[in-house]
Amino acid sequence: MPIQPLLAAITLLLIANTACAESRAFITNQLDNSVSVINTKTQQVIDTIKVEGKPAGVAVNKKLKQVYISTPEAGGFAVLDSDKLKNLRKVKVGGASLGITVDQTGQLIFVADWYENSVTVFDARSFEQLKVITVGKSPSGMTVSPDNRWLYVANRVDDSISQIDLKKLTIRTTTKVGAHPFGIAIDNQGKRLYTANVESNDVTVLDSQTLKRLATIKVGARPYAVALALNDSRLLVTNQDDGTVSVIDTASLKELEAITVGDKPEGISTDSDDNQVYVANWFDNNVSVIDTKNLKVVNTIKTGEGSRAFGGFIAE
């Protein structure tokens, strides 16, 4: 009977569609006090949410369907519902919250305080402050290992990375990298950590277990942040002063190409297809979408003024 295979096909189609749920990129427009939300399948801006306090950093909590936006001039961070695209609440933290990230289980939020030289740990459900960990000077980018064992913090002014034990919430070790590390990323295997060093125009590659320095790779002028794509085979780095993104082959640790994007490219994150990479261009007020397979910019999406998007800003 023809109806059965047809029903089977329809069912499969429905399952496939719900499995590939829409991904959203949350772009902080720091000079506009807003967040542009991009549907990464259609590559259209579907909403612009007002967030006061010069929104800069972004972190996605997949489990709780929330997005955290750091607001350095509003003493804390804003909590958004990533589905309904609404402001839920504001959470107060000390001096200037910039870097923000979430643990792998969505239970803990980490906020780096640029002035207080600390990382504050929050319970993601109650927003209760659990601990304040003193780190190095001007903590900026942060990332959590895939096994949820470690939190890595870039101490920008100290030129170092702190490795924090997430069971004890204490520092295990701190190691020097290049000058002024800002954005950092860890690979899917939890093997290597990459840091964008703003003042030395390079990337430091570290063994993420021992924090031993494996390599230093020269990139463009004033690198801001890093992202990995194509099963960690490609490292992409935004070069603020060159208006380019360096693409590095992580096997050879050599630069393949410097792709021209907009002016003052900063935040960078990889889409759920592990191929397309989104870059926020602070000066041009838009986002460049790069296809990492063919190393080309495939789209430029208009966002708001001073698009920064520091952190992991794509919610699957």
Added chain:
Amino acid sequence: MKKTSLFVSAAFLLFSGMVNAHGPVRAKLTSTIEIDAPAAKVWEIIKNYDDMSWHPAIKSVKGDGSNKKGALRTLTLANGGTITEELKSYEDSKMAYKYKITEMSSTGTIKHAGQDETLPVLPVGNYAAELSVTDKGGKAEVEWVATYYRAYVNNNPPAELNEEAADKAVTDVLTKGLTALAKKVTPSATPVVHIDVKR
């Protein structure tokens, strides 16, 4: 006045001072002027990277004569100071070029927080700018956009090197330039420069 309240108010003043102080944040200063003349005519005057004779605050320019990416020019200012700038991009068809400051001379030093601080001739850091002309219904719209940080990189900057000083100095340079350019092209019109600073 009670001793305790004096102590509390002093402590509060100290605290609020620290809260208001912050590390450098990049500014975007956009200056625009409309000149009643064809855009191409205005571009002719400003298009050569080593020719800044249209700017009254710049006494002379030494360049390699090219409009190629990487070209360097050194401006000698009316006050004797020098600024070296590198050409980052040049698009004749778009009537635009971008450049950044690579070196500056200093006007002296001041003492601040126990250290000697150099005063650069322009109190800014990491300065980049774009100069462009666009046709707006037969008229020329000149836009000069600068991005920069304040010159002092630590918290609690001295007045000479804070955000206000940076904004004021950049506003001055761009306004003087655009005003003079407009006067050169349309001597009888009143130049109006619009300034917008975002940080």
